[in-house]
Amino acid sequence: MALLPNNNLSNDNSEDFNFNLKKTLSVYLKQWKWFVLSLLISFVLTYISLRYTTPKYLAVAKIMLLDDKDNSAGALKDLSIFSEKEDAMVEDEIEVIKSRSFLRNIVKELTLNVRYYVKGRIYESELYKNTPIVVNFIESDSIINNTNFNFYVEILSATDFNYRTKEDGTAKRHAFGETIPTSFGGIIITPKKENIENSVGSNIRINIVKAESLAESLKDRISIAPIKKSSKVVQVSLVDPVIEKAKDIVNTLIHEYNDFAIQKKNEISKSTADFIDERVELIASDLVNVDDSIVRFKTGNKITDVASEAGQFLNSSVANEQQLDATKMQLSQLNFVKETLGDDSAKYSSIPSNLGAGDPAISALSARYNQLLETRRTLLKSAGEQHPNVLQLNQSIANVRQDLQQSINNSSKSLRIQIGSLESQSRRINSKILGVPGQERRLRSIERSQGIKESLYLYLLEKREEATISLTATSPSAKIIDEAYNSAGGPISPNKQIAYASAIFLGLLIPFLIFYTKNLLDTKIHNKEDLEKEIKNITVLGEIPKVKGNNVLVKRNDRSILSESFRIIRTNFDYIKRARKVENYDNVIFVTSTINGEGKSFFSMNMALTLANTDKRVLLIGADIRNPKLILGLDSQNKKDLAKVGLTEYLVDKSIIVGEAINTYEINGNKLDVLLSGKVPPNPAELLMSDRMKPLFDKVSEQYDYVIVDTAPSMLVTDTLLFSQYAGHTIYMTRADYTETRILNFAKELHAENKLNGMMLVVNDVKQSNFGYGAKYGYYGAKEKKGFFRRRT
Structure with a gap:
């Protein structure tokens, strides 16, 4: 309900977002005429630009x-x-x-x-x-x-x-x-x-x-x-x-590129052919010199094929080494037998029978010697060592041993001579083998140079033919797939579609930016929704529309928008009044604001007339004795009919009773009792603290159904707060497109500190296009305004 305080607001983010989105769109939709005008101007300028722009x-x-x-x-x-x-x-x-x-x-x-x-x-x-x-x-x-x-x-x-x-x-x-x-x-x-x-x-x-x-x-x-x-x-x-x-x-x-490419290739082909000819002549001369070097090398070293001769040397070396090893082995065997024969302790021991592989005489003597030893061992089994036959065998064995030693000495000398000869021959062969790698390396170096020059010679001969052929068969470097054509089929610039799309975009963007900047820099409230957003815990009674002309006061049985807005406020106030149940001064309503110019006097007069329309006894008190404005609402009255005694005179002169200061006026068909402010005193604050204020409010609250008190702005002066205890309810005025959001903090402080009793808010001077909630749909029974795009039914 709009009449409840705003501290029970929903926390649903989606609802807030939808609400804000609608409100944001509505801000700009209200200015649709400017958007249409901007679009028209953009279209006209775009048309002129397209008409006189050179196409490309x-x-x-x-x-x-x-x-x-x-x-x-x-x-x-x-x-x-x-x-x-x-x-x-x-x-x-x-x-x-x-x-x-x-x-x-x-x-x-x-x-x-x-x-x-x-x-x-x-x-x-x-x-x-x-x-x-x-x-x-x-x-x-x-x-x-x-x-x-x-x-x-x-x-x-x-x-x-x-x-x-x-x-x-x-x-x-x-x-x-x-x-x-x-x-x-x-x-x-x-x-x-x-x-x-x-x-x-x-x-x-x-x-x-x-x-x-x-x-x-x-x-x-x-x-x-x-x-x-x-x-x-x-x-x-x-x-x-x-x-x-x-x-x-x-x-x-x-075509210029292709001609240049062909010319460049011909020049390169010619210079390449000339270069190759020079290189062919030089390499041919180098090949002749390399061939002569190979001939001189082979002749000087008396070789035909280094590799085959090196193989022969290796075979000869292996055979010589094998023969040398065999000869040394024989000499070792002979030395072993010689040592065995010279050992007296082993003079009747057998010796190897194959020692004579190199000498038949030694082999025969070895076999004879072993045979005699075997005969002696057999004889000893049946006869003693002094037996004549044994002694005869000992003599024969000694003779054979002596012959065998002589033969071994002779054979050893022969073997040592043979070993020396083989070793000398091995050194000669190894010397030749060691010389082969150097010869082969030098020959390979010459042959390598020959191979490189031959391959390069053949390669250049082949490339010379290619270069010669290319001189007569040069092709362009670029193959034309599509010759130049108008790819778009017409001008690409200016593009009418893009131009008009840009016109629409700019036509909407420019007024949008203007209004967006204006709203961004706007620090004022504009309607009830803005006020509720800033102050969430104070009830907002309603909105008063912006009034044009001189008809600023409601009339009896009036059905204007102004009158209907005050009736809504009156109904909402009665609802709040019944819910609060104030014991003292329940019918006393103070009207104040933050600063001057927010419509306190205007509201007080019209609220009093609205209440008087219900045949209630209503008293309107002008308590703003510094800057009285209620008299402006009585301009239709004859100045001589206006009371000369007001609130100031009543507070100063104790002889004046309340009834003398109150006068009845007929305004737009309604009779209304008014206690004017009187003359502006030099000490308004002190005067409002007078002890006569309480009897005044005690008496009028008993005699009247409603007492409306027009007070001074609360932030500018302290007058209102000096006697705020006599207020049963306080209506705090704000004005659309006038009251800044930052000064509303003062109203929050007054409410938080309970300095004003029963604070309720009203938004004054609201443009009808900014009315919050259902007010934007108009008032029931009022003459309907036909919009430009609205169809008549």
Whole structure:
């Protein structure tokens, strides 16, 4: 309910959001007329801009950048120093295409530095190929290409024209074909027969610009980029007011690039072929020298094949080592037997039987010696050592041992001689083997050099043939996929759809920003909702509409919006009054505000008249004795009928009774008792503290159904608080578009500290469009206002 304090507000975030959204939209919807006006202005300005803006067209061509593998540069492309990544190649070629040298050639080839314009009503249009006249220069192109000049030609007939250097300058009449002197040399203007008859009366401006500056301008305007990342297909585009001119520039740029690429490749092919010829001759000479080096090396070292001879040396060394090891083994065996034979303790021990592998005599003696020893051991089994047969065998064994020792000595000498010979032979073979790696290394070095020079020689012969062939079969570096065409089918600028969409956007944005900024900087309340948002724990009785004209007081049986708003406040007040149950002064209502000008007196008078409409006895007291305003509501009364005695006189003069100060007035059909403020005293605060105040309120509260007291602003002066104890209820006034939210803190403090009894709030002077809650739908029974877009039913 609107009559309940606002401390039981819902915490539902979604409801708050919906409410705030609606309120925010309503703030701007109220200003719909300004939005409509802004849209109309935006549309008009956009239409004028589109009407008189020079259209621009987009010319687009697509080319594929080709590899150079089969061309002159490709003769050496498989070498690492000539290889490159494809992405880098595409980026490099794009920079080549956009180079100033290419663009300067295009400017010269298409004569772009001489431009013709025909003047229209609003703007100039460039004539590209259908010019009615042609300007010829006597001076060289080098001078013309570095000249900035502007002049005007007015075609008078098929034979003559007016010439001016300034648009508003003095005209000179010349004939076509006549030499006209200028600062950079003479010029000759000739007509085009097919166009000149239709161009009589035309004003043409000829603009000559420097080729270098025009090339720089083209470089900034031409766009070249691959259609996809890592793609070799490149799109070349240019925006220009003349589509045919844009197409010619793009196509000429591509052809210029291809011509340059072919010329570059031919130059590279020729220089490559010359370079290869020189290298072939040098390498052929080096090959002859290497062959001679191999012959000299083999002859000097008496070898034919180092590898095979090294194998033979290794085989001989192995055989010699094997023989040497066998001979040493035999010598070791003979030395062992010799030691055994020389040992007296082992003179009857057997010896190895295979010692004579190298000498048959030793082998036979060894076998004879072992046989005698075996016979002796057999005989000893049956006879003693002194037996004649045993003694005879001992003599035979001694003789064989002596012969065997002699033979071993002789064989040992022979073996030692053989060992010495084998060792000498082994040293010779090893010496030759150790010399083989050095020979092989030197030979391999020579052969390696020979192989490198042979492979390089063959490689260069092959590349020379490729370079020679490429001179006669050079292909362009760019394959044309699509020649330049108008990609949009019409002008791309200005874009009407985007322009009008922007007009709508700006037409709505500008007033939105204005109102948004205004609302952002707004620190005032505007209606009941704003007040409830700032003060949540004080009841708001209602809103009073903004009143235009002089009808600021309600009438009896009045059905105006003003009267209905006060009836709502009266009803709400009665509801609160019954709920509060005040014991003393329940019918006394103080009306105050924070500052001056918030409508206390206006409200007090109308509230009293509204209560009087119910045939209640109502007394209106003007207690603002510093700045009395109630008298303004009695302007319709005859001044001589106004009471001369007021509240001031009553408080000062104790002889005056209450009845003498109260007078009855008829206002708009209602009879109302009024106690005016009286004269402005010098000490209002002290006067309001008079002990006569209590008897006054005691008496009037008994005699009247309602007592309305118009008091001073509470924040500016302390008057109201001095006798606020006599108030049963206090109506605190605020004013829409006037009361600032920051000063409402004072009202919060008064309520928190209970300095004013039964505080209730009222919003005064609210625009009907800002009425909160249902008030915006109008008052029941009031004449309905038809909106601009509202249909009649």
